[in-house]
Amino acid sequence: MQLVLDPICKSFFELDWDQETPQDVLEQKIPAEDIQKYRNAIEVCKATGKFACEFRVKRSAGGYRHLSGRGHTIKQDARQFFIKGVFIDVTATKELEGRLKATQSRMQQLVDGIPGLFSYLDRDYRVWFMSSEYRNIFDRQAEELVGVHIRDLIGEEMFKERKPRYDQALAGEEVHSESNRSMPDGSMAYFSVTHKPFRDDSGEILGVLTLGIDITDRRIMEQHVEAKSEELARSNKDLEQFAYVASHDLKAPLRAIEVIIEWLREDLEDYQEGDVQENLDLLGQRTRRLSRLLEDLLAYSRAGRKIGDVKHIHLDEFVKDIATLIAPPEGMQIITREGAPCLTTHHAALETVLRNLISNAIKHHPEPESGHIEISCEDQGDSVMISIADDGDGIPSKYADKVFKMFQTLKPRDETEGSGMGLAIVQRIIDWQKGRIWFEDNPAGKGVVFKFTWNKTPQDMPTDEVAEGRGKAAGISEATLQVEQSEKQDPRPQATVPDIFSEDGFDQNDLQCIGHDTVVLEED
């Protein structure tokens, strides 16, 4: 077969203008991969009279020239076959196409690198572009999604829900929302979604860009925190119920015991045999101690939970009043240094703190008749720092943490008759007001200085709010409560008494009997 080529065509094939161009000469110039395509096109032309083919031609300098050929048969018989047509050098176009594809694929890569779902819809809500992440959701290749109406991908219902937001964006607004979607594996994923209008150079809005960031982790964390908060609120409620048990159910039999001891004393007034009188004294002492312990335990559980009223106070006067109220022993001097600021704060709580610290200083002083306690305040901007210094025996720094724990005393109970709760209560209150408390050696030589910071802004704690697990740290929440309905129809918590009660000879078993029911004592 002969092809008649004009000189320009010949130059495409890098043939001389006067060279003959039989089929095989041309075919030499065509790369192997494209020859079949070329030959097929010719066969098709023989049959249909129309020639259409795109193929490459080798360049002697290397590389290829892309040709697009269109033609038709002009003469055909058994021997000869003439096609007349046009060859167009589309190399440049092909190159651009290639670059475009490369750019697109680079863009796809870029977008796939975004940790989120990225898509672009045109004004007709058809997908032009979607990041590969969507493959996971729609189970299709990103390229397959192009041109599809978004409704076909997300369903009619979700489209109805989303449409207003798309429209808002198409109108020029940036829209933020949150959504969730179940993943193919069944889990629920949460997204923070932003829709933005996409404008061309003239400012006209062509479509809407959507970016969805996976916030599932954050959402799960939030849910987790909420669950923990609820748990803690419940545990706090349990704590309150425990305090209720302590106050009502433990107090009643305790009162009965105290009364009966009185009777025994009266009836046995003249009995001098053996240890009876001494034992009765000890019995009385221990029950009084138990009673005080109970009161302090209650005070501890209430510390930092009572919202109480916030009052405006002058610190100087306030401290002076407390010092007077305590009525220190003869000879003990309590001095307050002037110059403290005024505060609007939970005055009852502050009073408890000061009262405890000052009483402690007095109680632990080896020579109260010549003792010296000095209280000073320092303004520290957001808070005040209050110091209570005494000239007693001081506290070794190794007890720094111990003294603030529940039921801790530094001397044997019989010497100080303290429950060991005072500082634990103080710590709890100060934690509530987001302050700090610690002690140092008195720089004046003898004794200790207790210092604490008190927030100028009163800190409130609604009854169900978490108190930073302080209850747990102190060991109270180790009590597990089960609420049972008794015949009386009042909730009677059955407490498992924590280890703290195993101090000072309280046998845990004994106390579990008390926790059980007051019926034990009312039995005749």
Add this chain to the structure above:
Amino acid sequence: MSDSNVVPVKILLVEDDSIDVKAFQRAMTKLKISNPVTIARDGVEAWEYLSECADAGGEDAPSLVILDINMPRMNGLELLTKIRADKRLHHLIVFVLTTSNDEKDKFEAFNLHVAGYMLKSDMGNSFIRAVELIDSYWRVVEFPDPSFRPERDAAMA
């Protein structure tokens, strides 16, 4: 002080706490008071006892009731309401001796015509002053003879 009431009046103590019962009895012993005391453990027992006495003619019925408020099954105020509603018993002198400092309880008690309302805690558990009061009361105050029954006589007439 009149000594015409030589016969000590019968007292009904309605109290569920056995320690408080003991305390009351100790106080009576201390003050050398020997009135016969019947004890009911709650409102239901007390009502049964009082009904029996009334049915039997009322001559052996107590003249004075010392009433606790917080008791199981039927509390003091519920019992008092029944007493005041019953023609045979509504005349009973009742003193309330309770732990409740609740204004509602006090109001209700006086509404049901108690002769007095006393708090246990005011006296510790010795009840001395409560018993002294009750003792003075029955010694000074004139009680009608239990055998005096005008309606019964009128009915018989």
